[in-house]
Amino acid sequence: MRHVDVIVIGGGPAGLMAAIQAVKVGASVILIEKNLNLGEKLLISGRGRCNFTNSEPDVQKFLSRYSSSSSNYKFLNSAFSKFNQKDAEAFFNSVNVPTVHERGGRIFPDESVKPDVKGGQIILNALLNLCKKYGVRILRRSPVIGFDIDNNNKIKRVITRDDEIECGSVIIATGGRSYPKTGSTGDGYSLASKLGHNIIKIYPALVPVKIKESWVKLASGCDLKNVNLSVYKAGEKIAVRFGEMEFAPFGISGPIVMDLSSHIPDWIEPEDSDDVLQFSLDLKPALTHEVLRNRIASDFNKFGSKTFAQVLRKLMPSKIISIVLELSDVPHDKPAAYISSEEIHDLANLIKDIRMTLDNSNHDCGLLSFNHAVITRGGIDLKEVDPGTMQSKLCENLYFAGEILDLNGPSGGFNLQLCWSTGYVAGMSAGLNYKNNK
Ligand SMILES: Cc1cc2nc3c(=O)[nH]c(=O)nc-3n(C[C@H](O)[C@H](O)[C@H](O)COP(=O)(O)OP(=O)(O)OC[C@H]3O[C@@H](n4cnc5c(N)ncnc54)[C@H](O)[C@@H]3O)c2cc1C
Structure with missing residues (x-):
């Protein structure tokens, strides 16, 4: 063997x-x-361009962007002290991967060097070349299906579909459950739980959100920039994001929605009734209610002979007008000159507060499925992992790395950085541990 x-x-x-x-x-x-x-x-990350880390220089600020259900982002302190975002960029630069910095601190491989190769492929090639250079043997098409363990819960052998291999240490880096067609089907959770590990409940994260109101279909495909999206629970505002979002036939999507989606399981339980969480969309966050009202009044005055619907075209993107017309009590064809100050007041209210209800009717926290999720929230309980080594506290020759851990970051390169930092520490610790105990 x-x-x-x-x-x-x-x-x-x-x-x-x-x-x-x-x-x-x-x-x-x-x-x-x-x-x-x-x-x-990795090849599809960042739409193929692979936003592999972020240039936020302050490590503590960087770490504060991560969430975890079982512990907190401080779990990553030790790993980042050994290999952080600056080390990751330097690591790839040192293997001939020049980088470009973009909006929001996003760092990508510079594709202009090899225009026919996408960023994800550049990163993957660099990693595979290093594996080859240092002599990592790779077994492909070999799903791991279990372990042979001794009486002390130590792994003796790893069992694949066609083989059994004796080993000193094992690192589970099987990812989460999102985009299962890429191979991330959650196998690591069952492998780890058979060794006694607790798996914090997993949810799709960085994922579009379902909305109950059927009128969202009217604006499907409409992209909105510079809007505010607030979340309300029992009438109280609990979160707000500013930026870009879009409407889809099932609900809402886009960067600010995806970001909020990762927190929804903190705010509701799957069993909660499906009207527990509301979103409020402010189409004009830069304008106070009063300024907006005056602007609408002036437009209606100026274009008095046009209809309500025609004047709205001057105020907002055409696809969103269908929503405003649907939700407003003013008839579409009412001449602008006849619109009352009360109707203008109500219109300003509507533009600054379009209400939507999370659709939790399937008890899935209103989140689209793992097929649509960029990452998985939940995973290996961090309380059972040593943050300095990524070693299991339950099985002495087992380590974890990457998305399988109960850690998740926002978009912007944070999720791949999590893989570089934990992968670095797990590899180093497993390698040294085994060598020292030989
Ligand atoms: C569309 C999309 C875009 C993204 N864009 C970005 C981005 O730009 N920046 C960013 O930071 N993050 C991005 N992410 C997230 C990022 O890609 C993941 O967080 C990251 O790939 C997780 O890496 P991992 O190594 O932990 O797991 P994975 O990348 O999921 O790799 C796990 C591997 O384990 C293998 N495996 C699973 N089970 C077994 C088994 N039983 N036996 C053997 N092998 C097994 C799988 O086949 C797979 O190859 C994106 C994700 C998606 C889906």
């Missing part, structure tokens, strides 16, 4: 980084991947 010092399960960004670090400290490493190709999700 084959024997290897470290087995890494999962050939995504976290597993590749872990394998490279483990082999670099002198361990023999086999990386086991169930797909034929490695890094399938």
Whole structure:
């Protein structure tokens, strides 16, 4: 039977980084991947361009962007002290991946160097070249289906569909459940729970949100910029985001919606009634109610011979007008000159507060499924993982890296950075631990 010092399960960004670090400290490493190709999700990240980290310079501010259900972002302090966003950029620069910095601190590989190769492929090639250079052996099309453990809950052998391999340490880097067609089908959760690990309930995150009101269909495809989206629970405002969003046939999507979606399971339980959470869309957050009212009054005055619907076209994108017309009591064809000050007041109210109700009728927190989610929220309970090494507290030769952990970040490169930092630490610790105990 084959024997290897470290087995890494999962050939995504976290597993590749872990394998490279483990082999670099002198361990023999086999990386086991169930797909034929490695890094399938990495290749579609950032629409293929791969926003692999963020340039926020302050590590504490960087860390404050992560959430966790089982602990808090401080879990990542130690990993970031060993390998943070600056190290990640330097790491890729050192292997001939020049980088570009964009809006919101997003960092991408510079595609202009090789115009026919997308950013995700550039990062994947760099990682695969390092695996080759340092001698990581890769087993493809080999789903891991279980472990052979001894009486002390220590892993002796990793069992794949076609093979059994003896090992010193194991790193589980199988990702979450989102975009399952890329290979992330949640296998790591069941592998870890069989070893006694608690799995914090998982939800789709960075995902579009379903809305109960059927009128959202009217604006489907409408992109909105510079709007405010607030969340209300029992009449109290609990969150607000400013930026871009869009309407879809089922509800709402776009950056500010996706960002809010990751927090919805904190605000409601799946069993809650489906009208518990409301969204309020302010189409003109830069204008006070009074300024907006005066502007509407002046437009209606100026274009008095036009109809209500025609004057609205001067105030907002055409697709959103269908919503305003649907929700307003003013008849579409009423001449602007006859619109009362009370109707103008109500219109200003509507433009600054379009109410929508989360559709939790399927008890799924109103979130679209994992097929549409950028990441998974929940996962391996951080209380059972040593933050300095990523080592399991329940199984001494087991480590975790990447999205499988109960950690999630917003968009902007934070989720891949999580993979680089935890992958680096898990690989290094598993490699050194096994070597020292040999
Ligand atoms: C559309 C999209 C765009 C994204 N864009 C960005 C972005 O621009 N920036 C950013 O920071 N993040 C982005 N993300 C998130 C980021 O891609 C993930 O957080 C990251 O890929 C997680 O890496 P991972 O290594 O933990 O897991 P994964 O990338 O999911 O890799 C896990 C690997 O494990 C393998 N595996 C699973 N089970 C087994 C098994 N039983 N045996 C063997 N192998 C197994 C899988 O096949 C897979 O190859 C995006 C995600 C999506 C879906």
